[in-house]
Amino acid sequence: MSTQHSRSAAKIMIAPATVLLLAWMLIPLSMTLYYSFRRYRLLTPERQGWVGFRNYEKFLSNPAFQDALINTLVLVLGVLIITVVLGILLAILLDQPIWGQGIVRILVIAPFFVMPTVSALVWKNMFMNPVNGLFAYGAKALGMTPYDFLSQAPLVSIIGIVSWQWLPFATLILLTAIQSLDSEQMEAAEMDGASALSRFWYITLPHMSRAITVVILIQTIFLLSIFAEILVTTNGGPGTASTNLTYLIYAESLLNYDVGEGSAGGVVAIILANIVAIFLMRMIGKNLDA
Numbered sequence: 028m029s030t031q032h033s034r035s036a037a038k039i040m041i042a043p044a045t046v047l048l049l050a051w052m053l054i055p056l057s058m059t060l061y062y063s064f065r066r067y068r069l070l071t072p073e074r075q076g077w078v079g080f081r082n083y084e085k086f087l088s089n090p091a092f093q094d095a096l097i098n099t100l101v102l103v104l105g106v107l108i109i110t111v112v113l114g115i116l117l118a119i120l121l122d123q124p125i126w127g128q129g130i131v132r133i134l135v136i137a138p139f140f141v142m143p144t145v146s147a148l149v150w151k152n153m154f155m156n157p158v159n160g161l162f163a164y165g166a167k168a169l170g171m172t173p174y175d176f177l178s179q180a181p182l183v184s185i186i187g188i189v190s191w192q193w194l195p196f197a198t199l200i201l202l203t204a205i206q207s208l209d210s211e212q213m214e215a216a217e218m219d220g221a222s223a224l225s226r227f228w229y230i231t232l233p234h235m236s237r238a239i240t241v242v243i244l245i246q247t248i249f250l251l252s253i254f255a256e257i258l259v260t261t262n263g264g265p266g267t268a269s270t271n272l273t274y275l276i277y278a279e280s281l282l283n284y285d286v287g288e289g290s291a292g293g294v295v296a297i298i299l300a301n302i303v304a305i306f307l308m309r310m311i312g313k314n315l316d317a
Contacts, residue, residue, distance in 0.1 A: 063290035070284045082291035094267040095275040103250045105186040114197030122205045139195035147259040150188045181261045181269035188256050197242045204238035251300050272296045
């Protein structure tokens with residue numbers, strides 16, 4: 028058992044890292060709060076002043092805010108549905124004994140290690156380009172008119188790109204859950220005459236519930252702040268068709284040079300993210316305690 032002296036020594040040794048992490052989080056947050064209550068535009072930095080909640084009023088009354096909020100929710104829900112459903116199917120497939128199983132698993136997981144900017148550029152130029160993309164060549168080969176995905180269906184295109192990035196993560200977590208399932212239980216159900224669908228619905232899926240919860244919680248945290256894929260592919264357009272909250276904050280801060288309103292948007296985004304996190308923890312987080 029540890030003594031009081033050893034516990035004190037451990038606290039002293041981890042104190043520098045703890046202080047550094049707190050400073051890393053609290054200093055930017057404090058500056059964001061500070062500038063959210065001040066008038067501060069990059070083009071006229073000398074004209075500063077306390078404006079109270081005026082920046083929040085401007086941001087919330089911005090015509091693009093409602094579109095950005097809806098797009099953010101649609102993006103998160105769309106990616107979660109795709110990655111969870113396909114992740115379950117891929118995990119079941121990869122759990123089967125097939126030739127070259129290790130290589131197949133590596134290939135399935137590989138997209139998760141590609142940088143978001145790189146994957147967005149690959150999809151934009153190699154696949155979705157309406158002139159030279161692979162989808163365009165395929166459409167021409169079938170006698171069809173190439174479809175401009177990023178202009179005509181920008182949000183759906185981004186959902187597809189982000190889902191491709193996060194599908195390996197979901198597959199890996201869910202595959203681990205499947206492999207931890209007791210094979211004797213499955214064999215007993217099969218001997219009792221349960222069909223493959225019944226075994227999946229009543230045994231495999233309930234066993235994967237905690238893993239599905241972990242996937243949803245972790246992905247939601249990151250999906251609420253998707254930015255690089257939008258910047259590289261659509262720049263939030265056409266209009267605000269693919270603008271989410273993160274991109275709207277960027278546009279107000281660095282494109283419209285209004286740091287005050289952008290900071291207010293950042294605070295609003297933090298509040299909304301915490302509301303979503305609390306909702307998820309209350310709705311599905313109880314599975315983690317099972």
